[in-house]
Amino acid sequence: MRLSSEANKADLQIRSEGEKFIIKLAGRLDASTTGEIWRQTQQRLDRENPKEILVDASGIEYADGSGIAFLVDLRCRQQDRKGKFKIRELRDELNQLLNLYAPPTFEKPPPEKLQSFHIPEELGRLTYTIWSDWKASVIFIGELATNLAFAVLHPRSIRWREVLLIGEKAGVNALPIVVLISFLVGLIMAFQSAIPMRQFGVEIYVANLIALSMLRELGPLMTALTLAGRTGSSFAAELGTMKVNEEIDALLTMGIHPVRFLVITRIAAAVIMTPILTVFADLVGVMAGSLVLLSMGYPLVTYVNQVLSAVSWIDFSQGLLKSIVFGLVYSSIGCLRGLQTETGPSAVGDSATRAVVGGIIMIVVVDGIFAVIFYILGI
Amino acid sequence: MTSSGKNIIQVENLTVGYDETVIVEDVSFNVKEGEIFVILGGSGSGKSTLLKAMIGLLRPLAGRTLIDGEDLCAADEKGQLRILKKIGVMYQSGALFGSMTLSENLRLPLEEFTDLPREARNLISCLKLNLVGLKGYENYMPSEISGGMKKRAAIARAMVLDPRILFLDEPAAGLDPITQAEVDQLVLSLARNLGITFIIVTHELPSIYAVADRLIMLDKSSRKIIAEGDPHYLRDHSDNPRVRRFFRREADPGSV
The missing domain is CATH 3.40.50.300 (P-loop containing nucleotide triphosphate hydrolases)
Structure with a gap:
């Protein structure tokens, strides 16, 4: 049979003499011709299982890696079933090549092991992962607490220039998206609640609803969630890349603690910027609510008076207090995940994902804790 | 020469x-x-x-x-x-794909550009790794081997299509x-x-x-x-x- 691709041609003839199998090869054995020869020979061999194979290689003009691999495969198969194998008249340079690739001692690799899945094993591994994650988190919280305490007692030790730069990137540049989201949330909420309230003729209380929920809950929460996605992930990716590039190791060997040098600055920036952005979010959200009442024919002054009668400084400062804690939560989780980054191309991406997921979950959990505390305190 | x-x-x-x-x-x-x-x-x-x-x-x-x-x-x-x-290129850092084993790294071009049967691809990748002295490391990830080994694996990958x-x-x-x-x-x-x-x-x-x-x-x-x-x-x-x-x-x- 004749196989060809472009200019390459190879010939295969198989004949059997009793238990002896003679494979005659000719032409160019390369990646484009070997595949077909390989399949054809394999089929015959599997069917007939010969005791002895003789390869007549006198006609081979050229063989590249795949051609040589074919010869090696024949040899290994015969070795496995303890049959005889011989190659006749292989050209000198090809013989050298064969020995180069696979000296006579070469053994075929065992077939790939399929990964098995055992439930107890996986369960154990999962438990261990969760446990070591907790441990790492506790260690990090401890390191963070001591370094934060030190930073609060010695404010001059914080690298304020760096804090300013990070604050610009993580805070100032996030203003448009925070404002947009709180505007839409305020507007949508006012619109949705105005329609049922109108049936009872109490649409003016939309102002109370918007003001209370924006200041106490949605302003800080939406801002923190947005920043957890935007800033928390960037902290994790940044520190993760530094870890992969051995920059963290360089800091450690210089005797500079990465938590003090990298994490404190980021947390300081986040703790300062989150409440500021929350103020913007509160303001814009409440303003957006007014648009709905204005469109229903109420004058702006009515809305403003209603808002002022509904909320007090306590509501506003509750929201600010929460936003400070939210800032601490998402920035420290972002930094922790960044510092935990392992090696490999997907490591940084994994860290960023874990930072966002962890940040969002913890923000909501902390929000719930605050709700309980404020309820008990009666404010 | x-x-x-x-x-x-x-x-x-x-x-x-x-x-x-x-x-x-x-x-x-x-x-x-x-x-x-x-x-x-x-x-x-x-x-x-x-x-x-x-x-x-x-x-x-x-x-x-x-x-x-x-x-x-x-x-x-x-x-x-x-x-x-x-042409085949070996990059300075090796540039092995980190999410694949060495053998998979080598088999990728074979799968893309040849019609060789699966076991042929396996054997070729194994032979090339053997050629650079990495037999037995077929199923290792690039992150699990040393810098010199990565380099040799990268040479093997560069020449896998001859x-x-x-x-x-x-x-x-x-x-x-x-x-x-x-x-x-x-x-x-x-x-x-x-x-x-x-x-x-x-x-x-x-x-x-x-x-x-x-x-x-x-x-x-x-x-x-x-x-x-x-x-x-x-x-x-x-x-x-x-x-x-x-x-x-x-x-x-x-x-x-």
């Missing part, structure tokens, strides 16, 4: 650089088929940049590179693929002398037995003496080729003092 005298690579008046910075200016040279050709130069002289331009990763500012008579930058998509199949031309960027850097010598042996035997043309960027002198048929030396300040020829000859007879100093490992006068 199996060199048939045919120029398999022609670099014509090539100027390479990034934006405004010209790194290599107006260089021309030819590489013959089956030759082991070394691009040499101090740090920052543009060796790797020149290599990138030759394999089409960097568009030259002027001039062109012909690989087997064809210009990679001017070819259409089909032509580019045809040219790319003739290209006619292999570009190696710093194959010896970061390897111990014994492994370096093994890589040199590998290069020599591949060139002699398979007739593969090698273009090697390096500044490891022992390697150069061991393998190089011919070399060019780039210079940072003049951005040109300051020497071309056989390494042994250049060491003793070059009329450029910088070239002689390079081969004798002497510091530039007044540099320290």
Whole structure:
């Protein structure tokens, strides 16, 4: 049979003499011709299982890696079933090549092991992962607490220039998206609640609803969630890349603690910027609510008076207090995940994902804790 | 030497650089088929940049590179693929895909470009790994092996499709002398037995003496080729003092 691709041609003839199998090869054995020869020979061999194979290689003009691999495969198969194998008249340079690739001692690799899945094993591994994650988190919280305490007692030790730069990137540049989201949330909420309230003729209380929920809950929460996605992930990716590039190791060997040098600055920036952005979010959200009442024919002054009668400084400062804690939560989780980054191309991406997921979950959990505390305190 | 005298690579008046910075200016040279050709130069002289331009990763500012008579930058998509199949490249860092085992790294081009049966692909990847001394590491991830092993695995991947031309960027850097010598042996035997043309960027002198048929030396300040020829000859007879100093490992006068 004749196989060809472009200019390459190879010939295969198989004949059997009793238990002896003679494979005659000719032409160019390369990646484009070997595949077909390989399949054809394999089929015959599997069917007939010969005791002895003789390869007549006198006609081979050229063989590249795949051609040589074919010869090696024949040899290994015969070795496995303890049959005889011989190659006749292989050209000198090809013989050298064969020995180069696979000296006579070469053994075929065992077939790939399929990964098995055992439930107890996986369960154990999962438990261990969760446990070591907790441990790492506790260690990090401890390191963070001591370094934060030190930073609060010695404010001059914080690298304020760096804090300013990070604050610009993580805070100032996030203003448009925070404002947009709180505007839409305020507007949508006012619109949705105005329609049922109108049936009872109490649409003016939309102002109370918007003001209370924006200041106490949605302003800080939406801002923190947005920043957890935007800033928390960037902290994790940044520190993760530094870890992969051995920059963290360089800091450690210089005797500079990465938590003090990298994490404190980021947390300081986040703790300062989150409440500021929350103020913007509160303001814009409440303003957006007014648009709905204005469109229903109420004058702006009515809305403003209603808002002022509904909320007090306590509501506003509750929201600010929460936003400070939210800032601490998402920035420290972002930094922790960044510092935990392992090696490999997907490591940084994994860290960023874990930072966002962890940040969002913890923000909501902390929000719930605050709700309980404020309820008990009666404010 | 199996060199048939045919120029398999022609670099014509090539100027390479990034934006405004010209790194290599107006260089021309030819590489013959089956030759082991070394691009040499101090740090920052543009060796790797020149290599990138030759394999089409960097568009030259002027001039062109012909690989087997064809210009990679001017070819259409089909032509580019045809040219790319003739070359294999080993990058300085290895550039193995971190999410795949060594064997999968090698099998990827086989799966994409050949119709070989599955077990043939497995065996070929195993043979190539054996060739670079990595038998038994088929199922390791790149992050689980040492830097030198990564380098050898990268050479194996570069030659898995049996290209006619292999570009190696710093194959010896970061390897111990014994492994370096093994890589040199590998290069020599591949060139002699398979007739593969090698273009090697390096500044490891022992390697150069061991393998190089011919070399060019780039210079940072003049951005040109300051020497071309056989390494042994250049060491003793070059009329450029910088070239002689390079081969004798002497510091530039007044540099320290």
